Amino acid sequence: MLQSKSKWKFVRTDEYQDQWMDDSIELSPVIKELLVQRGIQSYEEAQEFLMPSIDNLISPMKLASMNIATERVHQAIRANEKILVFGDYDADGVSSTTILIKALEELGANCNFYIPNRFTEGYGPNEAAFREACENGYKLIITVDTGIASVYEAEVAKELGIDLIITDHHEPQEALPDAFAIIHPKCSPQYSFKELAGAGVAFKFAQSLLGYFPEHLLDLVVIGTVADLVPLVGENRILTYYGLRKLSVTKREGLIALKKQCKIEGNTTEEDIGFLIGPRLNAVGRLQDADLAVQLLLTDIPEEAEELAEQVGQLNQERQQIVASIVKEVEQLETIDPEKGVIVVAKQGWNEGVLGIVASRLVRKYDRPAIVLSINEENGTAKGSARSIPAFDLFQSCMKFKEVFTHFGGHAQAAGMTLPIENVRILEKELDHLIQQELTSEDFKQEVLISKTLTLSDISETLIDEIGKLAPFGMANPKPKFRIEAKPNEVRQLGNMKKHLKLLFKENGSSLEGIAFGMGELYHYISPKATLSVVGELGMNEWNGIRKPQLVVEDMRIDHWQLFDHRGKKQVDITNFLNQFDRHMLLYNEDFSNNHDFPEGIMPLTYKEALTYHEEIDVLHLFDLPADLDELRKIVNKVKPCVIHACFYIENSVYLSSFPSREDFKWLYSLIWKRKELNIRKDLQAIINAKGWTKDSIMFMLKVFSELEFVNISNGIIALNSSPQKKDLQEAHIYQERVKQTEIEKMLYYATYEELTRWFEDCMGLMDKPKEEMTHGL
Structure with a gap:
């Protein structure tokens, strides 16, 4: 047996949902089922999903206030009024800012942009920025990707005589700002799709302002849409589908330089944005003013673009180093208590801009909610970010004792907060108490959603190409994960530090390679002949012009008991096998323990002592041959181990010695x-x-x-x-003992792996028919 690191959750589909999937649709049964899992219930919906069309985008004029907002901007352009685009410092924010600036410049507007500093101003519009804009002669401010909660700032704008147009996609609060116009899908009853990113809303505004569909801005809208993790369905799927095509052949100098810096060649994918482009653009605002990121996207000078892209890349490297350094510091603080249900760490000097990433790393590593705070001794506060696990609603839980916070906001899985330093331990105590009450040990496991179980014969290049038609993948349209159960023909460790696993499955002419990154230590937990259940994403591995199906393994488990055969080895290091299970028993004869130090976490017993032990255990280590086969049989039957390690070594074999006739x-x-x-x-x-x-x-x-x-x-x-x-x-007793010892050696030491496996299965009652024992005689 091998335990999975995650909870495996299989997608269920109602039987009635696939009735529309008749034989006229030329898709494999696997793809049909994946479409049904995505809530597609008609042939027309399937066609629309597999072949997204720009014609299916909703008219921007269905967004509330779009008419008056568009007219106000055109009025400002005619009057040469100064227009300020007020953005946010993340990838969605800088993309949104660039989209609107490009549209306004195309219309000849007198415009500029402003993005607040994360460290000195915080998130969103603020009074000081608005007053400065007024002093600089701005009469119109347009927010992008922010502003829906800026009730006070809207009053300030009104007082200053500034018209404020808010374009945003974040959750509206109970009270809406009294702005000149609010363009927001969730504030627009006539607009059926509510999940646009900030860049999507800005794109819709740009379309209304320009009076035509701005295809040339698609390479910008796709960055904000993918990077902000909005659901990639409906309009977001269409914008992303065509945006990726545009980004792949972009003529925008900043994006060309950024792609070069990321080493992106050929077709750009959503993964390129999620793992390469988005993090670089985000890194700027995490460490300094985000203006640099907007300037990169706006520039049309190749030399300047390359220089700016290099600066962005350096900031991203710096961000990575800061994150790694803080994670290391957290682990060195020795404040992570494995008995507690939450990690709460705080220290002076930590960069506030990266604490969300640090918290995410801690959640992934320790499988529990994490809060990481930077302490400011001058004002007596701790400020930072929190991330949670799927089973724990961080937002609702923290709201139960909201009095400990000065500021708090977020959702179920992520939050930002500020609180007095003296309340940090109170927060930890309260959260830990809630978690201990509400969650079980299983709840702390990460969850992996499995679309379907496949056989090796199901997997082909054609199937993998068909799965590609479901792209772009993202929130609400995850890349499907499949479970495959088979005996690997080959299992080996890869890399200098043996950190990775390479698997090879072959069955009835079908073959599949599996690569399990970061799972090299599991090599020690996979026995010969074991049937592995692996979960991961299918793709094609191309090497030297050869294409082969490959599974990128995310998790694995073995559902049956396992036998590990170390027979004949003088030294067996069992420390490699102690981490997967908790309850370990080691059996030995009376004289064995005198020469051995047993590792911690293991229960050493003589065979006689084990006969009186009545609880089940996980792992049984056999370090000496028993004096009696029946005794071992009884022990194995009682403790019913998930794993047995046969570590027998014989100096002088009775079985191999000639037995006198x-x-x-x-x-x-x-x-x-x-x-x-x-x-x-x-x-x-x-x-x-x-x-x-x-x-x-x-x-x-x-x-x-x-x-x-x-x-x-x-x-x-x-x-x-x-x-x-x-x-x-x-x-003669000595004669009987010699016969008995011969039988023991023959069965436990000289039997084949398969014979020894069957014998233990017989002991545990796992065989239908007991195996006949072998006997000796004259």
């Missing part, structure tokens, strides 16, 4: 009878020469004769007993 015993007894007595010191070598027996065999036969009182042995002289009783050789 009945004729051998007769010959030796006849010799003693003829001579009346033997001097073992003088006659031993002559007997060895005559019969080719070993000294051990001769001494064994003499001990049997002595125990049966056929002879008397004294000082090396073997004398015939004048009146021996008639007894069978097998009545």
Whole structure:
């Protein structure tokens, strides 16, 4: 058995949902099922999903206030009024800012942009910025990707005589700002799609302002849409689908330089944005003013673009180093208590801009909610970010004791907060108490959603190409994960530090390679002949012009018990096998423990002691052959281990030693009878020469004769007993022990792996029919 690191959740579909999937649709059954899982219930919906069309985008005029906002901007342009675009410092914010600035410049507007500093101003519009804009002659401010909660700032704008147009996509609060216009999908009853990113809303505004569909801005809208993790369905899917095409051939100098810096060649994918482009643009605002990121997207000078892209890349590297440094500091603080349900860490000097990333790293590593705070001794506050696990609603839980916070906001899985330093431990205590009450140990496991179980014969290049038609993948349209159950023909570790696993499955002419990054230590937990269940994403591995199906493994498990065969090794390091399970038992004979130090976390018992142990255990380590097969059988049947490690080593094998036959015993007894007595010191070598027996065999036969009182042995002289009783050789205890030891060695030490496996299965009652025991005799 091998435990999975995650909870496996299989997608269920109602039977009635696939009735529309008739044979006229030329798709494989797997793809049909994946479409049904995505809530697609008609042929038309399937066509729309698989072949997104710009024609299916909703008119921007259905967004509330779009008419008056568009007219106000055109009025400002005609009057040459100064227009300020007020953005946000993340990738969605800088993309939104660039979209609107490009549209306004195209219309000849007198415009500029402003993005607040994360550290000195915080998130969103603020009074000081608005007053500065007023002093600089701005009469119109347009927010992008922010502003829906800026009730006070809207009043300030009104007081200053500034018209404020808010374009945003974040959750509206109870009170809306009293702005000139609010363009927001969730504030627009006539607009059916509510999940646009900030860049999507800005794009819609740009379309209304320009009076045509601005295809040239699609390469910008896709960055904000993918980077902000909005659901990639409906309009977001269409914008992303065509945006990726546009980004792949973009003529925008800033994006060309950024793609070059990211080493992106050929078609750009949503993963390129999520893992390369988005993090770089986000890094700017995490460490300094985000203006640099907007300037990169706006520039049309190649040399300037390359210089700016290089600066962005350096900031991203710096961000990575800061995150790694803080994670290391957190682990060195020794404040992560494995008994607590939450991690709360705080320290002066930590960069506030990266604490959300640090918290995410801690959640992934320790499988529990994490809060990371930067302490400001001057004002006595701690400020930072929190991330949670799927089973725990961080927002609702923290709201139960909101009095500990000065500021708090977020949602179920992520939050930002400020609180007095003295309340940090109160926060930890309250959260830990809630978590201990509400969650079980299973709840702390990460969850992996599995679309379907496939056989090796199901997997082909055609299927993988079909899965690609479901892209772009993202929130609400995740890349499907599949479960495959098979016996690997090959399992090996990869990399200098052996951190990764390479798997090869072959079955009935079908083959599949699996790569499990960061799972190299699991090599020690996969026994020969084990049937592996692996979960991951399918793709094509291309190398030297050869394309092969490949599974990128996310998790794995083994659902049956396992036998690990270490027989014949003098030294077995069992420390490699201690991490997967909690309850370990090690069995040995009385004299074994004198020469061994057992590692912590293991329960050493003699075979006799184990006979009185009645609880089940996870792992059984057998470090010495038992004195009795039946005793071991009883122990295994009681403790029912998930894993058995056979670590037997024999110096002098009884089984491999020749066992004297009945004729051998007769010959030796006849010799003693003829001579009346033997001097073992003088006659031993002559007997060895005559019969080719070993000294051990001769001494064994003499001990049997002595125990049966056929002879008397004294000082090396073997004398015939004048009146021996008639007894069978097998009545001798030493004879019986030799037979028993031979049976034990043959079964436990010299049996094949398959034979030993069947014997243990028989002990645990896992076989339909008990295996007949092997016996020895004369």
